[in-house]
Amino acid sequence: MSEKVKTVCPYCGVGCGLEVMPSGDDQTKSIGKVMGDRTHPSSLGKVCVKGATVGESIKKSRLQYPLWRESLDKEFQRISWDEAFDKIINQINKVKNTIGVDGICMYGSGQFQTEDYYIAQKLFKGCLRTNNFDANSRLCMSSAVSGYVGSFGADGPPCTYTDLENTDCAFLVGTNTADCHPIVFNRVRAYHKKNDHVKMVVIDPRRTATAEAADLHLPIRPGTDIDLFNGIAHLLQKWGKIDPDFIAQYTDNFAHYQEIIKDYSPEKVAHICGIPEADLITAATYWAESNRVISLWSMGLNQSSEGTAKIRTLINLHLMTGTMGREGCGPFSLTGQPNAMGGREAGGLAHILPGYRLIHNPNHRAEVEQLWNLPENSISPEAGKTAWEAIMGLETGEVQFYWVAATNPVVSMPDLERTKKALLNSPFTVYQDAYFPTETAYYAHLVLPAAQWSEKAGTMTNSERVVTYCPRFSQPVGEGKADWEIFAEVGRRLGFEEYFAFENSAQVYDEYVSLTKNRPCDMSGLSHDLLKQAPIQWPFPEGTNPDDKYGRRLYTDLKFHTPNQKAQFIAVHSRGLAEPPNPDYPFVLTIGRLYGHWHTMTRTGRIAKINKMHPEPLLEIHPKDASQYGIESGDMVAITSLRGKGIFKALVTRAIAPRTLFIPMHWGFLWGENTEANSLSHPIACPVSKQPELKACAVNITKV
């Protein structure tokens, strides 16, 4: 009889603890019952449908061994790992010797464990000397990273989930938490229901399940978040509901911000945002009258061409009211993926290095070079290509080796037709994943089987900075290897044997945490052995009492990571949507997620219960618009944008604001014809975070 195993859910950034009953022995390739782990501090035994059914998908449609084809019009042939590594090394050397190392790119994933992320950074940024490693986190939360860095001097969500249950007011902005982070939402909602004085405000153009539970729902026009935040700030200032001592002692640039917010009268803001003035005043009153305010956000703010400014203007409200660094207070980004936080810590974006260091900072580069025992100036001072810049590199021929791992860009990138054309232009694409086929596999020359959750040991960090050890408790399918092992083997075969002399992931983790010492994300006291006993929240410097595992918020001393230790106000006006509606494309299309499905359905598309819940993607349209176009629920509707076309079944509902449409992002071409949401979206990105505005584009509709 097997023992139950404690691990973490491999789906979203809530990071719920799971208890899994392995079925049979290590060789049987099956996973038994999955339950919530009552001892996990982040989820207290709760799980949603994705976590509860995760075991059902893990061993289905798996890639078994490396496959190769010379060109995309040929069939794949099975090859050995040795042959696969030879092909990778040959192409890397060819590109290095012809166009240079910046012609090599990797596109990784928030599905990686931290150990996978770390070894990829060492391989690319340290040994290959290119910063061309980016991850799908760029499409998910890079605006949250740059927002925190801009306002506080470093990344890192300051709050813990316990703050959700110790607040007076929760502002949920651009997040359908009920569907996308269900267990966080359960905590918010339960506390809100039990405590009459606690207010919940939801800001979202859709009346989602999250909005249904709120005291106040503000269905603002897409792209007007900054106007709304500046409008709330205007009222707080006018009513004298600010904290002058906090502002004077712990912040900079407030005078400039005061000048900006003078322009944001309630009449003007209500008009811009398309909401009643009285509702704006109510929202500002809730904030003004609450001693403790917490704000939560996800893609509605992050996926924007002004994502960084949106987040920083929301943080402004916390700074002007002193709702920071205390219980029940603070700006709290909800991470999309299970280990996007671990990726940020390990340097898993094209502009950062391990330990919350920045590529453009010469001291940070020098520190990492020293820790990696590399010659001076080994790390390039240039930020690498971001997710979309790599696609553009394929289009122009600047990128000639494209390595995709644990993600499915042929569904999730913006402007899919352009993405696919760029991939057709790639001389050499490696696709490393657990599942096969996927949409991206159709564009690959070399396909590598990756071990997956339950088949490799490592760690993940969730949205509240809790690190959970994920043990290996089932056998990899076929010849699958852990991602970090594949990267390390490539490093060794490139001649960097001593840099990748790891025997197991515990050794990788030990080296990784040593790079966080004395950094804002210091976790130098962590090890696999310690984490096997229980999940631990960072910061956790070497020497921390091992019993002190949980309950740390950041900035309790109000010393920020900026040069003068003060938080920074940003004073900006909104530029609005990058692609506003116009006479040819009069609707704003917003794209999002559903409760049951995960990203591009590589796992959840294989679970009968979830497919029954969400059998197809529906287009939400307001009754007024539907009637104008003669559309009824169940009719097929063609949506066009400047880039592409899709056909979706209509759902006429008042849940969506007039002149706004909603479709889910999950369906790629393997799951249905013309149902790719991202064939419509555009890649215009925030100039700071480089995160594309996947949340809004201009479209037109016709009844089919």
Ligand code: SF4
């Ligand atoms: Fe998994 Fe997220 Fe659901 Fe928790 S809320 S069980 S982490 S998908």
